[in-house]
Amino acid sequence: MHVLHHTPRTARANWLPFVARPAVSLWLTSLLLLLAAVSSPVDAQPKTERGPRTAQRESPEIRELKITGTSKLPVAALRQSLVSKPSACKSLLLKPFCVITKSRHIYERSYLDRDEFQRDVLRALVFYFRRGYRDVAIDTSIVRVGSNAVRITMSVKEGPPTRVASTSVVSFAPVPIDSAGLIRPRVNEPLNLLAIDSTVASVRDALWEKGFADAVITPSTKVDSAADSASLSFRVDPKRRVTIGEVRIEGVEKISELAIRRSLRIAPGDVFRRSRIAQSQRALYESALFRRATIDTLAHAPGVPDSVKSLIVRVIEAPQREARASVGFTTADFVQAEARFTDNYWLGGTRTFDATITVGNLLAEQLTQSQFFVNFTNISRDNALGRFYSPTYQASVEARQRWFRSPRNTIGAGLFTHRRSSPGVFVDRGYGASGTFTRELAVRTPLSATYRFEISSVEAGDVYFCVNYGVCDASTILALRGQQRLSPAAAVISMDRSDSPLSPTRGIRFLAEAEHASALTASDFRYNRALADVAMYRPLPFRNIVAALHVRAGWVQPLASTAGAVGLPANREALGSAEILHPRKRFYAGGAQSVRGFGENQLGPRVLTIAPDVLRGRAISKGDTTYGCALATPIASCGVNAAFLRDSDFQVRPLGGTTLLEGSVELRIPVWGSLVGALFVDGAILGEGTLNSITRGTGAITPGFGVRYESPVGPIRVDLGLRPTLRRALPVITQTTDSAGQRVLVALAPATGCGALSSEGCRTFPDPLERVGLLRKLANRLTLHLSIGQAF
CATH class of the missing domain: 3.10.20.310 (membrane protein fhac)
Structure with missing residues (x-):
């Protein structure tokens, strides 16, 4: 190891002759002018990767920049103030690859510019000076490492700060605010010039808010260098109220x-x-x-x-009329298309008319068995599989009147129709009308009252109604499939304090919703429902990483009067332990914007269904038919854990829940250009019944990683979630025919439920006895999600 500069280069912050001058702006301006005088606009940056061969001949590479002696101020902030940087991997996510190769695509080399490094010493002194440390000494050394590389050390001796001994506010006219309470820094704190500038802005804004728009605030300081103290005063002239x-x-x-x-x-x-x-x-x-x-x-x-x-x-x-169309896709909704028409000045004035139609599930039948999209054939194998292939749609027309009797109010009304589906669960059709009144309580904090009248019908297999509602006979299931009114009244309040609508880096978003449906709202489905959703964003002090936190909680309680309203017996004995709740009002977990280790709606209470022939183990060989469970045996007595049955013979049906607690933590890490990597952990607990059931519900925690491309229309997101191996004893339902030839559902699980993995009539799912290779096990536990927009 060869020392290039063994004699330390020392600089001190107290060389400035004007530090005792009273005006903060004067000596701060002088200091910046001095820094600008020694700076060269032509050579303002160190030599970088643009000319690696020339740079290597002229200057050594900076392998390490070590800063020692910092304890009063964060060393990360000091590093950011310097121009000289050590060679490093371009992103935290690329570090494993940088161990293998130092390609310029993933590794950025920095070279020593000696003049710029001398200016870095000045920058470090200014960094400390602005924060109240005026007696700082910095020693530097440059040591050769290898043939053409160096290690730089900056040794900082911080010294005592210049502390504020007293503060005061001077004014020759009454000041209508508590300006003394806004003063920063406070007594005994370092004389931070940045805080003084912030105080000037805070006092000026507070006075302007009172109407004193021409107020003048002038700070001044008197520094006692011997005592390392300073007196700080602000002269406030509010002038006239405007x-x-x-x-x-x-x-x-x-x-x-x-x-x-x-x-x-x-x-x-x-x-x-x-x-x-x-x-x-x-x-x-x-x-x-x-x-x-x-x-x-x-x-x-x-x-x-x-x-x-x-x-x-x-x-x-804006233009009188606007129209736009878009096309996109997700792994759960396949190809989607949207068209929108807007008349900004409908019927004159400030009335707006919007017509929107969104069509999804396009090419579902062609893409469902491809590698990246949801496979419906693994979710549902009944005769009505085609209904999940059909396109979904949402269409609406809406008119809004802005500034209705107040600049804070908006009133609107509209008509709508839709067809939605949850693969393997249900198809929901509806049409109706809605009315909304919105008042802006504060900036980006609207409160809305909404009434929505809808005629709804649910298409689902008999299993769905049997498990969710406790109704298993054909006549009552037919009644539930009929048209019913779903007409809730809701209040929604939201707040958005984030810095970007597409990819926030700081701030908070909040939404709370309360919903009620009963005879008072002319609804057949009756319930009380509440939902809260919070997302917070915070930048971390290194590498522009953003930490994002998301929490969602929900609760819904069906009302017993629903049964009579939809034409079913009102007594609970006829319905078993279940109560009627519209499937759209239940909570589901799993998916691209939920727990990403699971497919859409696949986390939570579930039930297994199996075809009767498969359950009996029917096989045909050389024209002969054999059964693993003999035809003479009642189908309810056939074992669901028989050796000839595999997991793939069963279909998993998500049921949803009435209580939900969900959370996610995500780190968004810049990788290269518009590419951003993400590391995340999602988790949720989905329960059934009262609020206490949330602690006994089905839950999971899934880590994962992903990549986002920041496009003009929003981040294009690819996420891979790692699903844990959740072995649970799930109830099994099959079907048979009665003596009259009618189809009858048969629940194989005991009435007491599936409390243990060995419960008779319950299937241990997934089967731990299945033997597959390690790579296949890992691949089976990975869930891929493709979508546009951040998860939250």
Whole structure:
């Protein structure tokens, strides 16, 4: 090892001759000018990968940049302030590959620029100086490692900080806010210049919110270098309180000026508040009626008092009509197509008319047995499999009136129809009308009251009604398949404080929904339902990694009066222990936006179904028919764990639950350009019955990883979830025919349920006795999801 510079290069922060000057802005500006004077705009960055051969001849590669002695401030933040960087893998996810190869596609080499490194010493001093550490010494050494590489060490001696000894606010006029409470830094804290700048902005904004838009805040400091202390004061001049004078509007063609004035949160004579200006401009943008909307202050007119400001609202209106179409796909919904038509000025004024149609499940029959998509033949093998191949659709028309009697209100009404399906479970058809009233409580915090009247019908196999409703006879199942009213009243509140609608990096999103359906709402299906959904995003202090957290909880309780409303006996004895609940109102877990180790809706309470011939072990060989379970034996006595039965002989039917607790944690890691990697852990517990059942429900935790491509329409997402081996004793249902030739469902499980893996009439699923190779076991536990948009 050869030392290139053995004599340490030392720099100290207290060499600045102007640190004791009272004006913060003066000595901070001088310091930045000095830094700019020693910087070269031509050579502002170290030599990088663009010319590797030339760079290797001229400068050694930086293998390591070690910073020692930092304890008062985070070393990660100090590293980010430096231009010199060590060679490193381009992403945390690529590190395993960087051990094998140092290809420029995954590994970035950095080369030493000695002039830039000297400036890095200045940058480090400025970094500490701004945060109150004025007596910092930095020693540097550069040591050769190999033929053309170096290891750099920056040894920092932080020294004591200059602490704030006192703070004060000076004003020659009454200040209408608690400005002293906004002062940062506080007494005994380091003299942080960044905090002082933030204090100036906070006090100015607080005064503006009170109407003092022309307030002037001037900070000053007196530093005692010997005592490492400083006194900090702010001179506040609130000036006059400002009111709004004239509000002029320009650019209107299709909308009347009166309609725009109704949308504004300001009016002549109001106090000139910053938040009201911002809310007014946001209301114009979010209305979708304008391509551009700005609110500016007019030049001061002669004869108008200084305490009055006139405003001008400039708008560029959106087109009269718009139409757009899109096509996409997911592993669960196959190919989807959407078309939308919008009339922004329907019947004149601020009324909007929308017509939307979405068609999904396209090419389901052709793609269902391909490698990446859901395989319906593994989910359902009954004679009605074709209904899950048919296209699904949602169509609606809606009219909205913005700024209904208040700039905070929106009222709307619409008509809709739909056909939805849950593969292997049910097909849900419906049509009806809805009405909504929405009031904006705060910025991006709407509260909506909705009533939705719908005529609904459910297509599902007899097994579904038998297991979910406890109704197994053909006549009552036929009644449940008929048209019924599903008419809930709901209240929904949401809040969005995230920084991006597509891929947030910080902030929070929240949604809470309460729903009620009964005779009061003219509904046949009757229930109470609640749902809460929270997502939080936070950037981590290294490599631009974003941590995302998602929690969802739900509860639904069917009302006993539903049975009579849909034409069934109201007494519980006729229905067993189950109560009637529309399948759409149950909770399901598993899928691309849920627990990604499972397929769509595949986590939670389940039941197994099997064809009677398969259960009996019917086989034909050379014209002779044999049975593993003789025909003379009642089918209810045939063993469901017989040696000749395999897992593939059974179909898994998800039942949904009435209680749900679900959570996900995800790290989104930049990989290269628009590619982002993800590591995630999802989990959920899905129960049946009361809230206490959530602790006894079916749950799982599934880790996984994925890749996102940040496209203009949103992230294109590929996720692989690892499913745990969940062995459970599941009830088994088959069917037979009675003496009259009618089809009858037969539950093979005991009335007490499947409490243990060895329960008679219950199938241990998956079968632990199946022997497959290690790679196949791993492949069988991986679940692939393809979709557009983040999981949450």
